[in-house]
Amino acid sequence: MSIRVKLYMSYLAMVFLPMVLILGFVVFVLYAGGMQDLREYFRVEKEEKTNQSLIYGELKYVLENDTDKLSSPAYTDKLQRRLADQWAGLIMTKDGIVTEVPVFLKELSPHEDWQGLFDKSPDTVSFRAFKFQVNDIAFRYPDGHNGQMLLLRRYDVVPPLWRPIGTLIFIAFIGLSSLILTYYVSRSIIRPIHALKTAALQIKDGDLSQKVVVKSKGEVGQLAAAFEAMRIQLKQSIDQSLQYEENRKQLLSHISHDLKTPISAIKGYVEGIMDGIANTDEKRQRYMETIYHKANDMDQLIDELFLFSKLDLHKVAFDFKTIDSVKYLGHYLEEQRFDLEKSGVQLRFEAPPSEQLLIAADPDKLGRVLTNILNNSEKYMGQLPESADKRVTVSVRERGSEVLVAVEDTGPGIEKEDLPYIFDRFYRAEQSRNSETGGSGLGLAIVKQIIEGHGGTVWAENAEGGGARFCFLLPRAEPVRTVVIEHEEHTNH
Numbered sequence: 001m002s003i004r005v006k007l008y009m010s011y012l013a014m015v016f017l018p019m020v021l022i023l024g025f026v027v028f029v030l031y032a033g034g035m036q037d038l039r040e041y042f043r044v045e046k047e048e049k050t051n052q053s054l055i056y057g058e059l060k061y062v063l064e065n066d067t068d069k070l071s072s073p074a075y076t077d078k079l080q081r082r083l084a085d086q087w088a089g090l091i092m093t094k095d096g097i098v099t100e101v102p103v104f105l106k107e108l109s110p111h112e113d114w115q116g117l118f119d120k121s122p123d124t125v126s127f128r129a130f131k132f133q134v135n136d137i138a139f140r141y142p143d144g145h146n147g148q149m150l151l152l153r154r155y156d157v158v159p160p161l162w163r164p165i166g167t168l169i170f171i172a173f174i175g176l177s178s179l180i181l182t183y184y185v186s187r188s189i190i191r192p193i194h195a196l197k198t199a200a201l202q203i204k205d206g207d208l209s210q211k212v213v214v215k216s217k218g219e220v221g222q223l224a225a226a227f228e229a230m231r232i233q234l235k236q237s238i239d240q241s242l243q244y245e246e247n248r249k250q251l252l253s254h255i256s257h258d259l260k261t262p263i264s265a266i267k268g269y270v271e272g273i274m275d276g277i278a279n280t281d282e283k284r285q286r287y288m289e290t291i292y293h294k295a296n297d298m299d300q301l302i303d304e305l306f307l308f309s310k311l312d313l314h315k316v317a318f319d320f321k322t323i324d325s326v327k328y329l330g331h332y333l334e335e336q337r338f339d340l341e342k343s344g345v346q347l348r349f350e351a352p353p354s355e356q357l358l359i360a361a362d363p364d365k366l367g368r369v370l371t372n373i374l375n376n377s378e379k380y381m382g383q384l385p386e387s388a389d390k391r392v393t394v395s396v397r398e399r400g401s402e403v404l405v406a407v408e409d410t411g412p413g414i415e416k417e418d419l420p421y422i423f424d425r426f427y428r429a430e431q432s433r434n435s436e437t438g439g440s441g442l443g444l445a446i447v448k449q450i451i452e453g454h455g456g457t458v459w460a461e462n463a464e465g466g467g468a469r470f471c472f473l474l475p476r477a478e479p480v481r482t483v484v485i486e487h488e489e490h491t492n493h
Contacts, residue, residue, distance in 0.1 A: 055082055056151070059090075068142050076100055087130075087154035093118060095145050105152065117150055130154055192220040196227055208235040255305065262294040269294075304442040307368075308425065311449035318362045318453055322477045325359045325396055325403050326351045332367055333394055336374060340392065343378055350395040357396060357403045360477040365450045370394075370407070372443040373470045377409035380468070384411065401476055402456070408469040413462045422460055423448040447472075 069075045089102030108127035132152040199212045212228040278284040381390045425445040451458040458472035
């Protein structure tokens with residue numbers, strides 16, 4: 001739910017919820033007291049006014065026609081009781097002296113100055129929050145004395161004090177409901193923002209391991225999702241930077257090791273020539289050939305290192321072309337066959353007859369992949385006896401939407417514990433790390449970089465009959481469609 005919707009709903013709830021609460025309160029009161037009590041309340045109020053009117057009519061008649069009754073204590077007591085039942089009463093004086101005060105008024109206000117009421121002659125008077133209307137009536141007793149009476153009648157059934165109390169209750173309902181709604185709405189907004197603040201402080205301190213968990217939806221949820229995506233991206237970037245730094249350290253270590261060995265050898269042979277150890281033309285020739293061989297190895301190592309660094313930094317441009325992998329491999333292997341046969345290695349090529357397997361590849365980079373794999377097979381088969389069967393078989397076939405190329409040799413194979421690591425940079429199966437037998441350690445790493453740059457995958461395994469098998473998959477390409485447009489010749493006459 002969005003923040004805007006939450007606020008709209010809270011505003012509406014602040015208006016309608018107090019009404020619902022008060023209505024519920026009224027229903028509860030009616031349910032607890034009964035509807036009959038409410039009807040009885042209105043009935044009593046109505047009858048009270050009616051009875052008051054009847055008694056006032058009778059009193060008016062007595063005052064006008066029969067004032068002797070006012071001198072009778074029995075009549076005045078009866079009249080006061082009847083009036084008291086209707087929340088009314090008479091305060092009477094004779095020659096200015098108070099002679100009669102209703103009992104219920106004495107109970108409501110026991111310390112009231114009744115004589116002072118005649119002096120003030122107010123229109124209304126209040127006793128314990130009940131308001132009474134006051135009517136001043138003058139009359140004369142039959143014996144000639146002056147009489148005066150104050151007729152007090154209640155005209156508020158509910159004490160006026162209850163009205164502000166009801167208003168306060170209504171305001172309290174509104175305030176309480178608004179407070180509760182504001183609390184829940186603000187909590188649904190503030191808590192996710194507080195979680196984001198905590199996550200931001202953790203990121204500021206360098207801790208990117210804590211996941212930002214916000215269950216809220218709407219704008220806050222979208223903000224939290226974007227924040228979590230940013231955290232993941234930052235963590236991946238930092239982890240990648242740390243990995244690059246670690247790779248750089250390893251690279252420097254391996255380069256130092258692989259360059260130090262041939263340089264030390266070159267220095268040793270040069271010192272041998274300078275010290276006169278190579279005192280014959282044959283020895284000098286052999287020393288010079290060794291120096292040349294070591295320098296050539298260093299040059300090759302530097303070239304491979306330069307190529308791998310550019311591949312690793314994605315700074316090598318691939319010139320993709322749609323080629324027929326069967327024809328390409330057949331032509332490439334035909335060029336390599338002579339060099340391999342000089343090393344005693346037979347080369348075979350297996351491909352489906354008369355079938356095109358089109359791929360999108362960079363021919364030069366793909367040739368580098370095949371060269372590195374063939375050189376690896378040739379190097380390890382060179383450790384076999386002269387009489388051993390040295391053979392490399394290259395096969396290509398369709399595999400779903402991809403083309404599978406496999407290079408299988410009859411060499412010693414790959415140790416099981418070495419299989420997961422042979423495509424790592426500077427990894428050699430020989431623990432001695434001798435560059436004479438283990439190579440630069442970058443050849444198969446370059447193979448992996450190039451194949452992945454083509455959108456493919458590469459792996460190594462041991463063949464069933466012994467030897468190693470290197471396989472890589474490349475996505476198939478759609479054949480190029482040639483559209484022929486025929487031009488019509490129009491002759492103007």
